[in-house]
Amino acid sequence: METRLQVVRNQSEKIIVSIGGNVIIRRGGRGTIDEQMENLSQACGYIGRMVKGGKSIIITHGNGPVVGNIVIRNEAVKDLIPPEPLYICDADSEGGIGFMIQQILYNQLHRLHNIKDVATIVTQVVVDRSDPAFKDPSKPVGPYYTEEEAARLAESRGWVMKEDSLRGFRRVVPSPVPKRIIEASVVKTLAELGVIVIAAGGGGVPVVEEEDGTLRGIDAVIDKDLATALLAKEVKADRFINLTQVDMVYINFGKPGQKGVPEMTVKEAERFLKAGEFAPGSMGPKVRAAIEFIESGGREVVITQPELIEAALEGKAGTRIVK
Amino acid sequence: METRLQVVRNQSEKIIVSIGGNVIIRRGGRGTIDEQMENLSQACGYIGRMVKGGKSIIITHGNGPVVGNIVIRNEAVKDLIPPEPLYICDADSEGGIGFMIQQILYNQLHRLHNIKDVATIVTQVVVDRSDPAFKDPSKPVGPYYTEEEAARLAESRGWVMKEDSLRGFRRVVPSPVPKRIIEASVVKTLAELGVIVIAAGGGGVPVVEEEDGTLRGIDAVIDKDLATALLAKEVKADRFINLTQVDMVYINFGKPGQKGVPEMTVKEAERFLKAGEFAPGSMGPKVRAAIEFIESGGREVVITQPELIEAALEGKAGTRIVK
Numbered sequence: 001m002e003t004r005l006q007v008v009r010n011q012s013e014k015i016i017v018s019i020g021g022n023v024i025i026r027r028g029g030r031g032t033i034d035e036q037m038e039n040l041s042q043a044c045g046y047i048g049r050m051v052k053g054g055k056s057i058i059i060t061h062g063n064g065p066v067v068g069n070i071v072i073r074n075e076a077v078k079d080l081i082p083p084e085p086l087y088i089c090d091a092d093s094e095g096g097i098g099f100m101i102q103q104i105l106y107n108q109l110h111r112l113h114n115i116k117d118v119a120t121i122v123t124q125v126v127v128d129r130s131d132p133a134f135k136d137p138s139k140p141v142g143p144y145y146t147e148e149e150a151a152r153l154a155e156s157r158g159w160v161m162k163e164d165s166l167r168g169f170r171r172v173v174p175s176p177v178p179k180r181i182i183e184a185s186v187v188k189t190l191a192e193l194g195v196i197v198i199a200a201g202g203g204g205v206p207v208v209e210e211e212d213g214t215l216r217g218i219d220a221v222i223d224k225d226l227a228t229a230l231l232a233k234e235v236k237a238d239r240f241i242n243l244t245q246v247d248m249v250y251i252n253f254g255k256p257g258q259k260g261v262p263e264m265t266v267k268e269a270e271r272f273l274k275a276g277e278f279a280p281g282s283m284g285p286k287v288r289a290a291i292e293f294i295e296s297g298g299r300e301v302v303i304t305q306p307e308l309i310e311a312a313l314e315g316k317a318g319t320r321i322v323k
Numbered sequence: 324m325e326t327r328l329q330v331v332r333n334q335s336e337k338i339i340v341s342i343g344g345n346v347i348i349r350r351g352g353r354g355t356i357d358e359q360m361e362n363l364s365q366a367c368g369y370i371g372r373m374v375k376g377g378k379s380i381i382i383t384h385g386n387g388p389v390v391g392n393i394v395i396r397n398e399a400v401k402d403l404i405p406p407e408p409l410y411i412c413d414a415d416s417e418g419g420i421g422f423m424i425q426q427i428l429y430n431q432l433h434r435l436h437n438i439k440d441v442a443t444i445v446t447q448v449v450v451d452r453s454d455p456a457f458k459d460p461s462k463p464v465g466p467y468y469t470e471e472e473a474a475r476l477a478e479s480r481g482w483v484m485k486e487d488s489l490r491g492f493r494r495v496v497p498s499p500v501p502k503r504i505i506e507a508s509v510v511k512t513l514a515e516l517g518v519i520v521i522a523a524g525g526g527g528v529p530v531v532e533e534e535d536g537t538l539r540g541i542d543a544v545i546d547k548d549l550a551t552a553l554l555a556k557e558v559k560a561d562r563f564i565n566l567t568q569v570d571m572v573y574i575n576f577g578k579p580g581q582k583g584v585p586e587m588t589v590k591e592a593e594r595f596l597k598a599g600e601f602a603p604g605s606m607g608p609k610v611r612a613a614i615e616f617i618e619s620g621g622r623e624v625v626i627t628q629p630e631l632i633e634a635a636l637e638g639k640a641g642t643r644i645v646k
Contacts, residue, residue, distance in 0.1 A: 032405040069404045070415070073396035080399075081392045082355040088419050092393070095418020096411050098445045099528055099540075106447075106505065107537045119509045120445035122421045124429075182429065186442045186518055195509055205422055214430045217422075 014056040014191060016237040018228045019043050020244040021062025021202070023306060024097065031065060033100075041104050043243060043306035048108040050309070051116060056191040058235060059101060060228040063093040063202030071142035086141060086173060087205050087217035094122050094201035101198050109196075117195040124182040124215060125204030125222050125230070131176035139175045139221040144168035174220045178204065178227045182215065184234035191235060203227040225289035233296040240293045240301045241312075242286050247305050249287065249319035251277045263320045266294050290321040337379040337514060339560040341551040342366050343567040344385025344525070346629060347420065354388060356423075364427050366566060366629035371431040373632070374439060379514040381558060382424060383551040386416040386525030394465035409464060409496060410528050410540035417445050417524035424521050432519075440518040447505040447538060448527030448545050448553070454499035462498045462544040467491035497543045501527065501550045505538065507557035514558060526550040548612035556619040563616045563624045564635075565609050570628050572610065572642035574600045586643045589617050613644040 023043050025031045051057055067089050074083040084092070098120025105118045137160045145153065150161040150169035164170040181187075187199045203222030207215040225242065232240045248260045251272060264272070269287050278284040283303075290301035302309075304318025312318030346366050348354045374380055390412050397406040407415070421443025428441045460483045468476065473484040473492035487493040504510075510522045526545030530538040548565065555563045574595060575581045587595070592610050601607040606626075613624035625632075627641025635641030 030405055033407055033411055072404060073400050076403075077396050077399045081395060082353055084356055084419070088356055088422070091422035092415040092419040095421065095445055096407070096415040098418065099411070099414035099447070102445060103447060103530070103538050103540070110536050117506070117509050119506055122418055122425060122443035122445070124422070124426060183440070183442055186440050186513065189516065190509065190513070193512065207426070213433045215426050217426070 012054050012056050013239070014058070014235065014237045015050065015239045015241060016058045016060065016228060016232040016235070017047055017050075017241045018224065018243060019059065019061040019101070019306070020242075021064035021066065021224070022245055023243060024061065024063075025065035026245075031069065036066075036097075037100055037104065040100050041108075044101060044104045044108060046306050046309040048105060048112065050313075051105075051109060051196060052112055056194070057196045058187060058191050058231070058237065059105075059196065059198045060200045060224060060231060061097055061101065061198070061202070062224045063090065063097060066097055067093045067202055068141065075143055085217065086219040086221075087207070090202050090205045091122060091217075094120065094205065097201050098122075098198045105196055117190075118198070119190060119195055120198040120201070121183050121187055121190070123187070123200045123204040123231075124207045125178045125200065125227055126180040126182065126209050126215070127176035127206050127218070127220060127222065128179055129208045129218075131174070133174035133176040133220070137172040137174045139173050140164050140170040141173055141221065142171050144170055175223060176206070176220055178222050178230045180209075181227070181231050181234050182207070184231060187231065188235040200224070200227045200231045223285045223289075225285040226292065229289035229292040229296075232293050232298060236297075237293075238299045240290070240298055241309060242289070242301065242303045243306045243309070244286065244303065245305065246283075247308055247317060249278070249283060249303050253277070253279070253283070261319050262315075263322065266291050266321065266323055269321055287321070294321060294323050335377050335379050336562070337381070337558065337560045338373065338562045338564060339381045339383065339551060339555040339558070340370055340373075340564045341547065341566060342382065342384040342424070342629070343565075344387035344389065344547070345568055346566060347384065347386075348388035349568075354392065359389075359420075360423055360427065363423050364431075367424060367427045367431060369629050369632040371428060371435065373636075374428075374432060374519060375435060379517070380519045381510060381514050381554070381560065382428075382519065382521045383523045383547060383554060384420055384424065384521070384525070385547045386413065386420060389420055390416045390525055391464065398466055408540065409542040409544075410530070413525050413528045414445060414540075417443065417528065420524055421445075421521045428519055440513075441521070442513060442518050443521040443524070444506050444510055444513070446510075446523045446527040446554075447530045448501045448523065448550050449503040449505065449532050449538070450499035450529050450541070450543060450545065451502055452531045452541075454497070456497035456499040456543070460495040460497045462496050463487050463493040464496055464544065465494050467493055498546060499529070499543055501545050501553045503532075504550070504554050504557050505530070507554060510554065511558040523547070523550045523554045546608045546612075548608040549615065552612035552615040552619075555616050555621060559620075560616075561622045563613070563621055564632060565612070565624065565626045566629045566632070567609065567626065568628065569606075570631055570640060572601070572606060572626050576600070576602070576606070584642050585638075586645065589614050589644065589646060592644055610644070617644060617646050 203224035526547040
């Protein structure tokens with residue numbers, strides 16, 4: 001007998017908002033918690049205003065710089081305390097970052113005299129063990145090592161190590177495609193009840209599913225934009241707002257002829273993507289996630305900076321991606 | 324306008340189960356994640372069987388040894404990466420431990436062909452800034468330091484340091500009484516919808532409430548037994564099962580005349596407590612939490628080991644505390 005949530009749902013517009021990891025710890029920042037709280041407060045201020053409009057809000061976020069720090073801390077004392085696998089570091093970061101966003105939104109909504117329940121759901125995301133990414137780990141995580149240390153770690157921990165931008169060697173892990181979100185029905189139910197839900201932090205904790213349906217954590221990095229698109233699909237979100245550090249999507253980015261794109265259809269987006277307009281680790285996955293979302297029935301994706309949310313929703317800033 | 328959850332609730336018995344931090348990392352264990360998963364699997368196996376009976380289940384857990392490790396890791400690289408305040412370490416541990424329990428229960432319930440939604444809610448617990456504990460910090464956390472280092476940290480970080488069992492100096496933090504659980508209504512709603520909820524991990528993330536209602540994290544340790552009793556009260560639980568490393572409550576514990584107590588009333592419990600029968604950091608808070616819960620309308624508290632849950636619920640093991 002499968003027990004699933006069944007409740008009376010509200011029918012307000014459902015919006016999924018994703019906060020980039022680089023919005024939490026900015027390049028050049030020290031990364032203190034005060035700094036992270038300040039950065040998140042700014043971003044959440046713009047999100048909070050949308051809540052006032054009676055919409056269902058689900059928030060996802062990146063965790064890149066944060067989980068990187070957790071891994072470095074773990075490895076620094078590995079001879080004293082057994083290091084946590086990467087997937088536990090991910091779960092830790094969902095707790096810490098989730099707490100910050102949850103508290104900030106509670107405080108801001110309280111100020112707007114419109115108290116709402118805000119809750120972080122620790123989220124497991126299923127990836128496929130036969131995903132080609134497992135044969136070609138590519139995402140660097142954690143500290144830099146010398147060539148000697150790297151060889152030792154490859155031996156003792158079974159890690160894949162790669163030379164990284166001349167600063168040394170780093171562990172690389174697979175970045176498989178997210179397939180299913182275990183807690184999606186809980187997230188959907190809470191959002192429809194009016195709770196602001198924070199979920200799939202850092203792309204979620206990667207798990208594989210054994211043949212008997214048993215889940216098991218696995219060391220990998222799930223792209224949070226793709227995880228967000230999947231969650232958006234599973235919770236049947238209407239809109240997907242992707243907050244990052246640039247105001248909109250550009251073609252010829254950083255080159256002569258750079259040009260902002262205020263609106264594109266899925267077809268245009270696919271064409272730009274194929275033409276190599278968007279960097280793989282940066283705008284590429286955001287545009288790919290936008291296409292996934294629209295193709296699975298979503299209405300609209302907006303890519304912009306936190307401070308431009310309102311203008312972007314009115315079509316005056318950012319990039320809109322539609323069918 | 325205050326928006327609160329309102330849904331059709333089920334009326335099955337609501338049980339809150341608390342897993343001791345020392346059940347997760349046992350004395351003498353190495354504390355690897357494999358070991359923690361194994362320990363939690365055992366404890367959750369007994370909890371999973373109760374779920375089959377159609378009860379609403381909420382799980383809380385300690386985090387002592389786990390958050391201790393997180394603090395040690397943070398301080399070890401504090402000159403390289405800004406250390407997180409203790410309350411963020413707490414939030415991190417809610418994510419990591421919550422993930423483990425959530426996955427284990429999902430896997431076990433899947434095996435029992437009775438899939439249920441399981442969700443960890445990151446939980447903030449309000450403490451009172453005027454709590455006398457803030458004037459007398461007493462809970463040691465994190466690494467041991469030499470007297471010199473301790474003096475330096477007292478100066479630079481404003482920490483209170485105390486000599487601890489001849490192994491050196493440690494930071495001590497306040498252990499204030501929990502007053503209110505911010506996410507209680509979300510926890511209650513989910514539990515009543517049949518979701519197994521993990522909440523108030525490690526006693527919750529301690530926060531103080533400013534005069535305008537704004538929350539702010541604060542470095543403190545909330546006793547998880549008292550936090551559980553408070554959550555039990557706020558979600559209107561019927562029973563509170565407190566899982567620890569001893570099979571039942573004893574008087575004259577570890578002394579001649581040691582005697583197990585199969586059942587006690589609140590009055591008897593109070594008498595034993597006053598007589599100093601229960602150690603402050605150990606059975607004391609469990610009995611105090613039991614009294615709080617029964618006095619606030621709870622029906623029954625059971626204190627026992629994970630492997631004795633079923634026997635204890637039939638009155639054949641453990642200690643029952645009743646009105």
